[in-house]
Amino acid sequence: MNKKILSFIMASSALVLGACSVQTEDEVNDSGTDTNQNVETTEKVSLEILGMGSNETDMNIVRDQLIKHGFDVELNTQPDYASYNSQKEAGNYDLVMNSWTTVTGNPDYAVRSLFITDGDYSTISNDEVDRLINEAALETPDNYVDTYTELEDTLVTENAYIVPLYNSLKAQAFNNNLLDSESIRLSKSRAFAWEPVSFVDEAMNETETVMYTQTISDLTSLDPIKANDGSINQLNTNMYVRLVNLSDDDQVVSDGSLSYNYAIAEGNEEYYFVLRDDINFAKVENDEAVDTGEMVSGQDVIYSLNRAKNPDSVPDHRTFSLHEHIDEVSLVEDLSELEDINLSDGSGNMLDALGKDLDSPIETLVEEADDVDNAAGDYQVVKLTTTEPFPQVLNYLGHQSAGIVSQKQLEAVNTYDIDSFDLNEDVPYGDQRAVTEGDSYDNHLYASGPYIMLKKNDYEATFQRNPGYMTNSDHSANIKNASVRFISDEDSALSALRAEEIHFLYGLNETKYDIVEEEDNLELQSMPSNGVSYMGFNMDDREVSESKDLRKSILYAISQEEINSAYEGNKLKAYSTLSPLIDTGNELTADPQKVEDFYEAYLENQ
Structure with a gap:
């Protein structure tokens, strides 16, 4: 979502029912998932893992690990978020690889939407999970560690609702010949703040466009309450002011x-x-941001x-x-x-x-x-x-x-009847159709933040500084014009940065750090993030939905050490989405014996 949300939700792969050849002792030892145990694997059910091409590395590693333990694995790899999400909503997976960033910096956000019954992104319903989430939410940091530890035990250890993979570093790279390094902020949780950014040559702030990038071009909604994902987190954070930061x-x-x-x-x-x-609201007239004169x-x-x-x-x-x-x-x-x-x-x-x-x-x-x-x-x-x-x-x-x-603008735009709302007929506030170039364009946005979107297409979204935003303070936006280029492939985004087609790259794969560090005109910033990658199970009418023993068998087949090695040791261990925020002492250790024991328990209950 990074939330992040980004938070955003990343790809995963589908697991289908089938069988695989028995793993040899040498294959177990070579896999890196076994230390001193020699366990002969049995043929196991097939699993379908759903994901996107951007998560190909993780999908391939997980597939290979599961195959080594006797599972038959099919990857359902989708090219973009829209098709991935359609497959997810259709339930075409056993496992789906997700990524969650706690962009608010507090542990309740790390669990509530994801795991509470009927949460925005929850697929599970467990009374004990609900109780612990609500209990911990009311406790102070001095008291909630024990409660969140119990929650993590219930979520992962006892029920294996998720399979944790890793906690990532947060990294960004930029052209330090063009952008002033002192104006670039790296925040642990919140999305990148655009208003402090300045060109080295400050005269360029009024004449040149600063070029950012993000992977997802299909924007969920520019109404801040209607979306919480990587397509809009950075955009809405910079378009709407909040009571606090x-x-x-x-x-x-x-x-x-x-x-x-x-x-x-x-x-x-x-x-x-x-x-x-x-602070006044901004609107768009004749492709320019104008001050409405209406105070927030x-x-x-x-x-x-x-x-x-x-x-x-x-x-x-x-x-x-x-x-x-x-x-x-x-x-x-x-x-x-x-x-x-x-x-x-x-x-x-x-x-x-x-x-x-x-x-x-x-x-x-x-x-x-x-x-x-x-x-x-x-x-x-x-x-x-x-x-x-x-x-x-x-x-x-x-x-x-x-x-x-803006209450005035929202009520003027959202004239539809909620009970009979028809997405094919009604264009609610924040719908990307209203800002997309072409016949549907009718920009109705009112921005209370430092920038407002002018328009978008499949290639980029353009923004302009809100002329009514803290104009005589240190928080007014330095650069007048901004563009967010939509580049879905990480390697292509890095190439664009190196070629000066973009100035700033928000999010950088750990395997690419050395490329940035070797170029004099590029600068890398990184720190441990609140982002955790994990696999979620399909909890509706699948074998994995019904059996926690089967889920545990899959859980203990995963070696985080092996995944980390693919990222040159730059990933951090995780046990749940709480891991970057609270030290519970829990740690996932791959265990072939547990894989077999829990699988046998699953078979006995069939």
Whole structure:
């Protein structure tokens, strides 16, 4: 998705029922998946692994490992995300290779959408998994490690709902002859921020286009609540401002957000944000970004977050589970209320916390956007109440799905009836058809962030700086024009960087690091990421759906060490999507004896 989400969801391969020849002792030892055990394998069921061509390396390694343990494996390799997703929705797989990035930096995001019953991307239903996810969500970091460890044990050790493969490094490369190295941020979780980027020659910021890239050209939706994948995570993050942001090391901050300051009230159920008044919505007219003159207001915040938490606010809502702990969002009207509220850490009152370092102190709280004037001391303060004490709500407010949209524009565009919505007839806000060149083009976007998309085709999407975004601050976008080239093949993207056809490559395979490091005009940045690759099982009407023993047999056939060697040792071990965030002590070790034992248990229960 990287989420990332990117998060994005990556390819996997399909497993079909069949048989394979018995593995010899030498073959077991040569595979790297066995240390001191000599186990004769038996013929096993066939497995179908679904995936995309971009994940070919992982698919081939996993296939070979499973074959060595007696499974017959068929790869269902799709050329792009759209066809891959169609195969996945049709259930044409036993195993599917996924990738998940915890782009909010908090462990609840690493598990809720993926594994809770009826989660946005969940295919499992387990009462104990649900209980542990909800219990850990309400605990502080000092207490939730044990709960998340128990969750991981239930998810992987006991039920083998997923097969973990590895935790990746996060890497990006850029042309340091053209782009100023000091302006390039590498963040652990959040998508790449475009607004700080500058050319070395600052005069080029107004005349030249900075060229980025991403693999997926088919955009799920530019409505931030309707998508949570690698096709839009970077784009929506840069098109919609949020109440808070994540720093490069995953701390929740107000820097570059819609709020000057935020604070938590005693009891951890009430969260307050003092809003800035120097962000206007942008729209597109005659292929140019223009300032609408409409301030991003507290009313837009209330509207955006209420629709974000409501699963029925739009057809195909894909992010509501991230915001289900939001109870009420409102504007504070009485200044004295803030003076009477103590902070959660006992360090003072709410008014002092919200007013810290403001150019003008808070003199008046106003309700109407037209009455806001920060320079005169007239501010809007948003109060968000959660259903129960839930500090992780702040991380979710930094996610692209909490981007602030224009109530006026959304209501003008989304005139369809939800119950009778027809995708063939209705074009909802954020639908890529509205920004795609051709007969369907009718750009209706209102962007609250530093950039707005002008248009797209199969080759690229073009963007322009929001002329109404923090124009007199350090957070206004430096470069006027940006392009995102759609290059699905990683090698082709790297070639484009080397040929100066693009300036920045977001995401780089570990096997290509040395190529970048050997070129003087290229610079590599890398760090451990929150991204985990894993295989998920088809939990609907397949052999693997019904038998956890069969799933465990497959689990212990996988050697993470062997996979890591294919990436020159640059992958990190993982046991679940929680691994980059919490040290549970769990580790997957390939074990041929367990492969056979669990397979025998599976056969006995047939």
